[in-house]
Amino acid sequence: MTTAATGLADRLRELLGPDRVLEGDLARSLYSHDGSIVDGACGLVVLPETTGEVSACMRVAHAAGVEVTPRGSGTGLTGGAVPLDGGLVVSLARMRTMDEVDVANSCVWVQPGVLNLDVSTAVAHLGLHYAPDPSSQQACSIGGNVGTNAGGPHCLAYGVTVQHVMGVEMVRHDGEVVVLGGAAPDPPGYDLRGLVVGAEGTVGVVTRVLLRLTPLPPDVRTMLLDFTTVADASAVVQGVIAEGVIPAALEMMDRNMTLAVEEFVHAGLPTDAAALLLVEVDGTEAEVTTATAVVERVAREHGVRTVRVARDEDERALLWKARKTAFGAVARVKPSYYLHDCVVPRTKLVEIMEAIAEITEREGVMCLNVFHAGDGNLHPIIALDRSDPDETARAMRAGDQIVRACVAMGGTLSGEHGIGVEKREYMPLVFDHDDLEAQACVRRAFDPSGRMNPDKVLPTGTRCGEVGLADAQVPEGTWI
Amino acid sequence: MSTGWTPGVPAPERDDLNTCVQCGLCLPHCPTFRVTGLETSSPRGRIAAMRAVQAGDAPVTGDFTRFTDECLACRACEAACPSSVPYGRLIEAARVQVEANRPAAERTGRRLAIGGVMGHRRLTRLMGWGLAITQALRIDRLLPRRLRFAAPRVTVRGMRQPLAQSSGDGPVAMLLTGCVMDIAFRPVHQATLDALVRAGYRAVLPDGGGCCGALAAHAGERESARALARARIAEMEQADVIVADSAGCSAHMRTYGHLLADDPEWAARAAAVAAKVRDAVEIDAPPGRPVEGRIAVHDACHHLHAQGIGPEVRRTLRAAGATPVDLGDGGRCCGAGGIYNVLEPEMAATLGEQKARAIIATGAPVVAVANPGCAIQIGNHLAALGSDVRVRHPLEIVD
Numbered sequence: 112m113t114t115a116a117t118g119l120a121d122r123l124r125e126l127l128g129p130d131r132v133l134e135g136d137l138a139r140s141l142y143s144h145d146g147s148i149v150d151g152a153c154g155l156v157v158l159p160e161t162t163g164e165v166s167a168c169m170r171v172a173h174a175a176g177v178e179v180t181p182r183g184s185g186t187g188l189t190g191g192a193v194p195l196d197g198g199l200v201v202s203l204a205r206m207r208t209m210d211e212v213d214v215a216n217s218c219v220w221v222q223p224g225v226l227n228l229d230v231s232t233a234v235a236h237l238g239l240h241y242a243p244d245p246s247s248q249q250a251c252s253i254g255g256n257v258g259t260n261a262g263g264p265h266c267l268a269y270g271v272t273v274q275h276v277m278g279v280e281m282v283r284h285d286g287e288v289v290v291l292g293g294a295a296p297d298p299p300g301y302d303l304r305g306l307v308v309g310a311e312g313t314v315g316v317v318t319r320v321l322l323r324l325t326p327l328p329p330d331v332r333t334m335l336l337d338f339t340t341v342a343d344a345s346a347v348v349q350g351v352i353a354e355g356v357i358p359a360a361l362e363m364m365d366r367n368m369t370l371a372v373e374e375f376v377h378a379g380l381p382t383d384a385a386a387l388l389l390v391e392v393d394g395t396e397a398e399v400t401t402a403t404a405v406v407e408r409v410a411r412e413h414g415v416r417t418v419r420v421a422r423d424e425d426e427r428a429l430l431w432k433a434r435k436t437a438f439g440a441v442a443r444v445k446p447s448y449y450l451h452d453c454v455v456p457r458t459k460l461v462e463i464m465e466a467i468a469e470i471t472e473r474e475g476v477m478c479l480n481v482f483h484a485g486d487g488n489l490h491p492i493i494a495l496d497r498s499d500p501d502e503t504a505r506a507m508r509a510g511d512q513i514v515r516a517c518v519a520m521g522g523t524l525s526g527e528h529g530i531g532v533e534k535r536e537y538m539p540l541v542f543d544h545d546d547l548e549a550q551a552c553v554r555r556a557f558d559p560s561g562r563m564n565p566d567k568v569l570p571t572g573t574r575c576g577e578v579g580l581a582d583a584q585v586p587e588g589t590w591i
Numbered sequence: 592m593s594t595g596w597t598p599g600v601p602a603p604e605r606d607d608l609n610t611c612v613q614c615g616l617c618l619p620h621c622p623t624f625r626v627t628g629l630e631t632s633s634p635r636g637r638i639a640a641m642r643a644v645q646a647g648d649a650p651v652t653g654d655f656t657r658f659t660d661e662c663l664a665c666r667a668c669e670a671a672c673p674s675s676v677p678y679g680r681l682i683e684a685a686r687v688q689v690e691a692n693r694p695a696a697e698r699t700g701r702r703l704a705i706g707g708v709m710g711h712r713r714l715t716r717l718m719g720w721g722l723a724i725t726q727a728l729r730i731d732r733l734l735p736r737r738l739r740f741a742a743p744r745v746t747v748r749g750m751r752q753p754l755a756q757s758s759g760d761g762p763v764a765m766l767l768t769g770c771v772m773d774i775a776f777r778p779v780h781q782a783t784l785d786a787l788v789r790a791g792y793r794a795v796l797p798d799g800g801g802c803c804g805a806l807a808a809h810a811g812e813r814e815s816a817r818a819l820a821r822a823r824i825a826e827m828e829q830a831d832v833i834v835a836d837s838a839g840c841s842a843h844m845r846t847y848g849h850l851l852a853d854d855p856e857w858a859a860r861a862a863a864v865a866a867k868v869r870d871a872v873e874i875d876a877p878p879g880r881p882v883e884g885r886i887a888v889h890d891a892c893h894h895l896h897a898q899g900i901g902p903e904v905r906r907t908l909r910a911a912g913a914t915p916v917d918l919g920d921g922g923r924c925c926g927a928g929g930i931y932n933v934l935e936p937e938m939a940a941t942l943g944e945q946k947a948r949a950i951i952a953t954g955a956p957v958v959a960v961a962n963p964g965c966a967i968q969i970g971n972h973l974a975a976l977g978s979d980v981r982v983r984h985p986l987e988i989v990d
Binding site: 228247443 | 612613614615616617639648653676
């Protein structure tokens, strides 16, 4: 470590004390990863507990000219929380207090380290919940959700994170604290709050979030449908929505994934089915009854084998556990996974599933699918062993082709995981030079220093304004 | 590729390490991560650290030792892990490596406590008398805080309490007398013997008796643990059922087969004994007396996470007419962790106080605790908060 960096650690220790500044080699290496397979290089870690401490750390970092990467629970899947070049990691994991719930306005201010599921648990007694429910919701933090504009199964009906964040407090690159948005329904001026959501820490460090809370539905029904072909299951997805029913959640799981998950949850999933649909409808009792009837009818029209309706809360929880622990269960197959969360129009589901099968078969890699079918948000999980360089290369190639196939079908790069490091070089597939340049200008308006989570989201070399773009399109082998 | 593991000593297996995909779903279930928010005190972080050593990127000494020491080995992460990473096995192997590299001066104290005293019944009894006398004279207050919080309440009367075995024709159930249980929890032993009789067994004690080796195994003292296992096997293998009324002991004795798998002379005998082990709350005896009212239930990690035992405790209490009440803390570890509260006093105290507050919050006058380490830790932290909630083994409550 350089002398300048050692001095930085000393100054940060003065602010936070010795226990909340990590600079040992092994500790830093643990902060050079997140839930993805991106390997980075972390120079120093700080764990502030208040907005004031974050601001003070940012002032020190700004003065020292070091790059800063904010981190929540580190469950992200694109390397967004991984510093690439020895920068400072600001871990928000100790910022986990919640204010009193504003019951009249159904909202609550929380610190970014509060876990997603803990919000819903804490407000359940008021008949409320926080609707966006990423599959990692037991572990992922609100700050990370804001950074990636996280989705989740129930976002089909309820909307993604940006629809549930009413305001944010953020510390800018130089330590300035700003508050964007608030409890008022429609703050005047540009919607800067909306811009911060999904910015992946490139415009500042979010230190408090005003979350919209949603009433718990009076009734809910969860169904598991199983099919002998993926095409039938996909047809049901389209058919149900075409009938005017928007289920709270509409998830698909293929056979490979079902096999891996069933081994962990023992939920009695039919492991011989080609595809499973997990459908949840909610609302008043009458609404639920009607919607259930529609789902069942459409499913039967498309050759459903069995319709299993969860009898009680325990069975419902078990079915959701099967869905929400799916990624982790991949380790039963291989020690690592690589995935993109591309989106395709719902009408292209059959086509893309066939394309994915063909691509992964051609590359000789195993693919497990589990995804938000209702909004066409795919998760083709390619299982791999990173100690096998050949398999790793094949997995990368397959992932690359899948992304391109999705975009070619009118889809886009990411539904919810963010762009991070993994997908930044694909940005030119969906944006031209001018678009990317404009986005770089927005970023620079917030962070003229360019040191807020650099090298994330925008492809290497993208710059604002008249700065040359000659090197902007050079793709680099960025992942791994 | 050269690894950082010390050769000739068991180390975390590569295949076991490979089962972790770093998804992070374990984080919120880890008591130490909940307190610190540090990746270095999380299961995912500790596994990543093991991988770093495996890859030759980090030594076993220094930070790796610190991260490993901080783990309670409660195994709450195992139940939460969708890929079923065998974390308990990994951390135990990591500890063996850590112990093999710990400076001699530091090891002596640990060894003395674990292998030296607990391994010998006479020394354990002697320590019991020492505690009974210092506590009776109230000079134990001179002990450092960490030792006071980890020390069981021992009374002269308790040390001298005889244990009544039974005769009869039923199948023979032999009770592990153990180490800490034998000096500080004799009433629990008696309640277990009584329950065995009610369940139709001939309840007997081993000839000799002593520690099962769990404390040694958890602390990475593998050879001490193996020696103690052999002694217990030789003493107890004739019984039809082998009963332990401490969650840590029953969980550990169930691993005897694995512990001695590479010892040709003992492997089969160890596996046979392991298969006969029952925890006292699994006996399914009719209650000895009716019990009314609310009883808070603390699930020992070695019950809930190591053996999947939890419903049994509640069933036992309900059968006697009591109302079991779950704690509102998500069942996190109390911080006792064998001798963790001696080695890592600060973290243990934080967790112990959290647990005591969760118990007090239930409003129940009694808390059911089926593990001596937890009972000592919880009892001491309840007392420190001025609470009069009583700590009892579930079988004591219905005896």
